[in-house]
Amino acid sequence: MRKPRIAVTLGDPAGIGPEIAAKAALHPRVRAVCDPVFYGAIGTRAFPAGELSAAAGRSAYDAVVAAVADAMSGRVDAVATAPISKEAFALAGLPWHGHTELLAHLTGAPSVAMMFYAEALRVVLATIHEPLAAIPGLLTRAEVERVVGLAARELPTFGIARPRLAMCGLNPHAGEGGVIGTEEQQVIQPALEACRAAGIDVAGPFPADTLFVRASRGEFDAVIACYHDQGLIPVKLLAFGKAVNVTLGLPIVRTSVDHGTAFDIAGTNKADPGSMVEAICLAARLAATRASGAAPGGGPA
Numbered sequence: 025m026r027k028p029r030i031a032v033t034l035g036d037p038a039g040i041g042p043e044i045a046a047k048a049a050l051h052p053r054v055r056a057v058c059d060p061v062f063y064g065a066i067g068t069r070a071f072p073a074g075e076l077s078a079a080a081g082r083s084a085y086d087a088v089v090a091a092v093a094d095a096m097s098g099r100v101d102a103v104a105t106a107p108i109s110k111e112a113f114a115l116a117g118l119p120w121h122g123h124t125e126l127l128a129h130l131t132g133a134p135s136v137a138m139m140f141y142a143e144a145l146r147v148v149l150a151t152i153h154e155p156l157a158a159i160p161g162l163l164t165r166a167e168v169e170r171v172v173g174l175a176a177r178e179l180p181t182f183g184i185a186r187p188r189l190a191m192c193g194l195n196p197h198a199g200e201g202g203v204i205g206t207e208e209q210q211v212i213q214p215a216l217e218a219c220r221a222a223g224i225d226v227a228g229p230f231p232a233d234t235l236f237v238r239a240s241r242g243e244f245d246a247v248i249a250c251y252h253d254q255g256l257i258p259v260k261l262l263a264f265g266k267a268v269n270v271t272l273g274l275p276i277v278r279t280s281v282d283h284g285t286a287f288d289i290a291g292t293n294k295a296d297p298g299s300m301v302e303a304i305c306l307a308a309r310l311a312a313t314r315a316s317g318a319a320p321g322g323g324p325a
Contacts, residue, residue, distance in 0.1 A: 027058050028101035028311040030304055031091035034064030037071040038080045039285025040295035041106030047297035048304055058308035061100055063087040073291025081112030088123065092130045095276040101311040102277035104303045107285045110153070121153040127271050127278055136273035137171050139246070140256060140282060141182065141306065142263035145239055146246040147255040148175045148272065159251045160207055163194060168215035172248055176224045178272040179246060181313055190235055190244040191216055191228035192254060198231045265298040268306045277310045279303040 032049065035041025042064070049060045064087030065071060071080045088108075094100045105123055113120060120126040128136045139148045150171045151162050172189060179187040191212060192198075195205030202209050212229045219226050228235070232249070236258040239247045249255025259267050260282060267282040281299040289295060 028308050028315075029099075030058045030060050030307050030311070031094055031100040031103045032060045032062055032300075032304060033084070033087040033091050033103065033105045034062060034066055035087075035106030036080050036084045036109045036112055036285045037065040038073055038075050038077065038112075039107060039109065039287055039290050041084075041108075041285065042066040043290070043293065043295045044281070044297040044300040045106050047295075048300040051297065051301045054301055054304050057305055058101075058311075060104075060304060063091040063094075064106075074287040076109060076112055076115070076287070078112065078115035078117070081109060081114070081116035081118060084108045085113065085116065085118055085126070088126060089130060092127065092276065092278075095278075096131065101315070102279070102307040104300070104307045105278065105280040106300065107281055107283060109285050109287075123269075123278075123280060124152055124271055127274055131274050131276060133274050135170055135174055136271055137174050139175070139178075139270045139272050140259040140267050141270050142259060142267040144262040144266075145236065145259055146179075146182075147236075147259050148246055148248050149252060149255050150248055151251050153252065156251065156253075160194065163207060163211060163250055165211050165215040165218075168212055168248075169218055172216070172219045172224060172226050173222070174273050175246055175248060176219075176226070181310060184245045186225060187245045188243075189224065189226040189246055189248060190230060190239060191226060191248045192232040192235055192250050193229035194250045196231070196233075198229045265296055266302055267299065268303045270306070270310075277307055277314060279307040279310070 032045050034045050048054055065083045091103045095103050124138050137148050138152050194207045199205045199208035208229045216226050232254055269280040271278045281303055
C-alpha cells in the first residue's frame with residue numbers, strides 16, 4: 025500500500041509554523057508513515073519573523089483553503105495544520121476565529137467540534153473560541169446533545185469502539201445542586217438524559233476539578249468540556265507538545281498542533297516540532313483508517 029499524502033499547512037509565516045513543519049517532515053516517524061506535502065509561504069523575507077500582519081494572515085488562510093480543496097478532491101489524504109494567528113486573520117478582514125470555524129465553512133460540514141487527543145487524556149469542547157461571558161447562553165440543551173452525539177460517533181475511528189464519555193459541569197462543584205448555578209440542572213442534565221436514551225454511554229455532569237483526574241486514570245475515554253480553557257488547561261498540563269487538535273465532523277481528516285504561533289521565538293530555530301510530528305502521524309493513521317473502513321487495532325469503525 026502507498027503511504028498517505030498529508031497536506032501540511034505552514035500556518036502564519038511569521039510564526040514558528042514553517043520551522044516546525046520543516047523539522048517534522050524530516051522526522052523518522054513522519055517519513056515512515058506518510059508523504060508530507062507543504063502548503064503556504066516558506067523561505068521568504070516577505071514575512072519578518074514575529075511580526076503580526078494582515079499579509080501573513082491572508083497567506084495562512086490561502087494555504088488552508090488550498091489544502092482543504094485538495095483533500096476534498098482526493099489529491100491528498102488528510103490535512104495537518106501549523107498554527108495561525110487569530111489577530112492576523114482579523115487584520116486581513118477574515119471573519120473566522122480559528123481553523124475549526126473556517127474548516128466547517130470550507131467543507132460545508134453542518135456539525136463540527138474541537139477535540140484534543142493525547143494518550144493521557146481526550147477532551148471535546150462544547151464551545152470553542154467564545155468570550156467567557158457568552159458561554160452560559162451558548163451552552164443550550166441542543167448544543168450539548170449535538171457535541172456529545174458527535175463525540176460518540178467519531179471516537180470509534182480512534183479505536184475506541186464504545187466510548188465512555190463524561191460531561192463537565194459549567195459551574196464550580198457542578199452547581200452544587202443549584203446553589204452555585206442552575207445550568208447543570210436546567211440544561212446539561214436533561215441533554216445527557218436524552219443522549220443516554222439514544223444509547224450513548226455518557227455520565228455527568230461532574231465537577232471539572234476532579235473529572236479530568238478520573239479520565240486521566242482511565243475511568244472515561246473522553247471528557248466533554250463546556251468551554252475552551254476548562255478543557256485545554258488539563259490537556260496541556262498533562263500532554264503539552266504531545267497532544268493533537270482534531271476537528272470532529274469533517275468529511276476530511278484534519279489534525280493540528282496543540283500550541284500557537286509563538287512569535288516570541290519565531291526565526292530562532294528553537295521551536296519544538298513534537299506536536300507537529302504527532303499531528304502528522306495521527307493524520308496519517310486516521311487517513312489509513314478511513315481508507316480501510318476499520319478502526320485502528322481491528323475494532324469496528
